Amino acid sequence: MYGDATVALVARVSGGTIVLPWEHDERPGDSRRILSRGAFAARVRQAEAAEFVDARPALAADLFREAGKAAEHPVQIASARLSLGRALTKAGRAGEALAEYRKVVTASSDLVDEHGVPIALYAARQFLKQGIADADVLECLRRTIAGERWLPPPALYLLRDLTVSLRDGASQDDSRRAAAGLLEEISGELARTEQALALKTDYPGLGLVPIDNPPVRQASTWVPYGTPAWLVGAAPAASGGETVVVAVRLEPTLASVEAGTVASSEIAGEITLKATAGADAEPLGLELPGLVVRFRQEAGAVLGEVRSIRSWSYAAALCLVIGVTLFGAYLLWRDVRREVRLAEMRSSFVSAVSHELKTPLTAIRMFAETLRMGRPTDAATRDEYLDTIVNESERLTRLLNNVLDFSKIEQARSTGGCPSPSRRSSASPPGRCSIPSNSSTSCCGRRSRSACRPRWWTAMPSNRRF
Numbered sequence: 001m002y003g004d005a006t007v008a009l010v011a012r013v014s015g016g017t018i019v020l021p022w023e024h025d026e027r028p029g030d031s032r033r034i035l036s037r038g039a040f041a042a043r044v045r046q047a048e049a050a051e052f053v054d055a056r057p058a059l060a061a062d063l064f065r066e067a068g069k070a071a072e073h074p075v076q077i078a079s080a081r082l083s084l085g086r087a088l089t090k091a092g093r094a095g096e097a098l099a100e101y102r103k104v105v106t107a108s109s110d111l112v113d114e115h116g117v118p119i120a121l122y123a124a125r126q127f128l129k130q131g132i133a134d135a136d137v138l139e140c141l142r143r144t145i146a147g148e149r150w151l152p153p154p155a156l157y158l159l160r161d162l163t164v165s166l167r168d169g170a171s172q173d174d175s176r177r178a179a180a181g182l183l184e185e186i187s188g189e190l191a192r193t194e195q196a197l198a199l200k201t202d203y204p205g206l207g208l209v210p211i212d213n214p215p216v217r218q219a220s221t222w223v224p225y226g227t228p229a230w231l232v233g234a235a236p237a238a239s240g241g242e243t244v245v246v247a248v249r250l251e252p253t254l255a256s257v258e259a260g261t262v263a264s265s266e267i268a269g270e271i272t273l274k275a276t277a278g279a280d281a282e283p284l285g286l287e288l289p290g291l292v293v294r295f296r297q298e299a300g301a302v303l304g305e306v307r308s309i310r311s312w313s314y315a316a317a318l319c320l321v322i323g324v325t326l327f328g329a330y331l332l333w334r335d336v337r338r339e340v341r342l343a344e345m346r347s348s349f350v351s352a353v354s355h356e357l358k359t360p361l362t363a364i365r366m367f368a369e370t371l372r373m374g375r376p377t378d379a380a381t382r383d384e385y386l387d388t389i390v391n392e393s394e395r396l397t398r399l400l401n402n403v404l405d406f407s408k409i410e411q412a413r414s415t416g417g418c419p420s421p422s423r424r425s426s427a428s429p430p431g432r433c434s435i436p437s438n439s440s441t442s443c444c445g446r447r448s449r450s451a452c453r454p455r456w457w458t459a460m461p462s463n464r465r466f
Contacts, residue, residue: 006256008230009196009247018200018245021150025116032114034073040080043067047083057090078104078111078119085126094130101126105136109144116152118144124162133169138178141166145186153197156190195226199247208234208245224250349406356399360392 011018035041047063050056064087068080081100088097104123111119121144124137141163144151151159163186167179206223222233229250234243367385376382 006248006252007246008192008249009199009245011196011245013203013234013243013245016204018203020196020200022116022152025149025152027110027112028114028116031075031112034075035079035114038072039070040067040072040076043070044080044083047087051087051090057087061087061091061093074107075111075113075119078107079113082119082122085123089126098127098130098132102136105140109140109147110149112155115154117155117158120144121155121158121162125158128162128165128169131169133166133171133175137162137166138175138182141182145182145189150193151189153190153193156186156193160186160190195230196247199225199230199232199245203232203245206232208232353399353403357396360396360399363392364389364396 009021011020012024013019035044043063044067047060047067050063051060061084064080064084068077068084071077071080081104085097085100085104088094088100101123105120105127107120109118109120113119120140124140127134127137141159144155144159160183163179163183167176167183170176170179202225206225208221208223222231224230225232225247230247231250231253232245232247234245367389370376371382371385376385
């Protein structure tokens with residue numbers, strides 16, 4: 001687009017605003033006037049009414065053919081063929097539609113619509129919609145991006161989307177690689193266009209030379225801008241009428257300057273972007289704000305040793321962090337597993353106790369209801385029933401006392417102390433666990449886990465594993 005590869009943008013300034021290259025392109029306005037004049041425009045209106053209002057695509061196709069015959073300009077011909085292909089597609093005549101689209105896709109990229117988008121791109125989109133990614137479509141996209149004019153943003157976005165579709169739909173590796181290379185080129189052009197739009201917005205605040213007819217001639221100022229960085233400067237045009245803004249790419253410019261810099265074998269200069277100049281850097285001047293020259297002393301062995309030590313330090317720190325993290329994860333896993341086991345033990349204990357408590361309660365209730373109904377007639381049977389009730393009540397009492405003892409043991413274990421001796425007699429009934437305070441097998445000694453558990457707990461088949 002420009003003769004020098006380092007030049008990113010050349011644009012004029014009018015009324016304090018940058019006029020970007022595609023904004024003063026006269027082709028979109030010319031196309032708008034061309035498409036709306038003469039018998040061609042009348043035939044197109046009739047064809048569009050038949051296609052969209054009356055839903056008669058076959059009639060619309062005939063009218064678009066007549067419009068093409070009445071066309072006087074290549075823009076009119078390309079537009080009529082594009083509309084004819086659309087109408088033929090709706091009429092179910094896909095073969096004829098593709099023939100018309102192929103005539104449009106091979107047309108010049110200078111034929112644009114009223115928005116500045118090349119008409120050939122619309123035909124290429126129809127091919128890609130039908131899964132046809134042939135050489136004509138690829139050549140159309142190449143021809144569009146290789147033009148000498150700036151493409152407007154809508155055309156660039158459409159071109160990028162079409163190239164992505166072409167790359168994804170290509171059946172051969174060569175075509176896929178060609179589309180990938182073309183996509184990279186289009187992405188670079190699109191990034192430059194977006195940066196130019198941002199420059200247009202930020203230009204008044206860059207503090208460059210006064211824009212229109214400065215009363216006093218000043219030295220030109222070049223300001224770094226954007227990513228990748230541009231050097232933006234403003235200068236009056238040769239005719240003296242309007243200011244021209246020039247943006248050059250900073251990276252290749254600095255590379256060319258550094259290549260020609262004379263330096264000794266020990267001291268080398270490096271031009272770089274920096275907010276403020278430090279002890280090892282000097283500003284380049286008021287005309288180049290933000291650019292400094294930084295001097296460095298080459299000491300290969302020392303620098304290599306420092307880099308090696310720094311790398312080993314980073315690696316050791318990283319290993320330490322990973323080790324601490326893994327150890328913490330192991331501790332967390334162990335605690336979680338222990339809590340899960342305790343939860344399972346409690347659940348099993350509650351289930352076993354509930355089952356053991358139901359048996360005496362059921363017996364007491366059964367014999368009590370029998371006595372209330374007066375079914376036993378002799379005194380011996382009634383006494384037997386009453387003895388059973390008393391025995392089951394005592395059994396229930398023993399079970400509850402065992403549960404209370406177990407609760408005290410668990411409470412003492414969680415607090416780190418010993419459970420207090422039972423207030424009941426040391427001669428415990430059968431099935432109870434007496435916990436002497438001076439026993440070597442008490443909970444404090446922790447010599448045996450089963451020493452602090454009631455006999456009925458270990459006697460249950462479901463709890464023997466605990």
